[in-house]
Amino acid sequence: MTNNPVTAALIGSALALLPPVWVYSRHVVTLVHEAGHALVALLTGRRLNAVRLHSDTSGHTISSGRPHGPGMVAMAAAGYLAPAVLGLACIWLVSSGLTSWALWAALLTLALILLYIRNWFGLVVVGLAGGVVAVLIWRTSAEVQDLAASIFAWFLLVAAPRTTLDLWSHRRRARTRTTDADLLARLTRLPAAVWNAFLLIATLAALAVAVVLLRSA
Numbered sequence: 001m002t003n004n005p006v007t008a009a010l011i012g013s014a015l016a017l018l019p020p021v022w023v024y025s026r027h028v029v030t031l032v033h034e035a036g037h038a039l040v041a042l043l044t045g046r047r048l049n050a051v052r053l054h055s056d057t058s059g060h061t062i063s064s065g066r067p068h069g070p071g072m073v074a075m076a077a078a079g080y081l082a083p084a085v086l087g088l089a090c091i092w093l094v095s096s097g098l099t100s101w102a103l104w105a106a107l108l109t110l111a112l113i114l115l116y117i118r119n120w121f122g123l124v125v126v127g128l129a130g131g132v133v134a135v136l137i138w139r140t141s142a143e144v145q146d147l148a149a150s151i152f153a154w155f156l157l158v159a160a161p162r163t164t165l166d167l168w169s170h171r172r173r174a175r176t177r178t179t180d181a182d183l184l185a186r187l188t189r190l191p192a193a194v195w196n197a198f199l200l201i202a203t204l205a206a207l208a209v210a211v212v213l214l215r216s217a
Contacts, residue, residue, distance in 0.1 A: 012154025036082025044071030090153035
């Protein structure tokens, strides 16, 4: 693992917490969010039709298949959980000396998502992300790769609960009910607030696990 785990955690957290940086770094979270929807859609047998990323940091994943059932619920829940899951996976891979696996998996995932991008802004975001990962794979040392992957992991782990809190605020302000939490409510008949709370608790739990791993490193 990187020789600077605390430094990586601090830098990653700053990328998710400092407002001037968050304006731009949130696009990465949106990409991971929509990739989570897309990958779970494919894994559950749904047909993935399109992925769109927008300049206002919103995104949209369109799939076809059964409008109800476990597959649809899993896909709807995957977006807000994806950053936390990916962050923990990165922490584990780096600590296990498998950073190169994480980078190659990221590059292959971005290539897959690229096939379904249907707008120019999304194409630019995915292309830039793929370029950064490619440079890390072919042009940097193992130590730099470890540090970059650790920073990215901590960024996602802190950003995950932040976006679920943003979801809560958005639902209180907006009159429309089109968020993932509202979709989950329609699919399961559990209130959207319950789903929002579940997503917040789950993402905070992932962050807590990462903190424990950091303390024991």
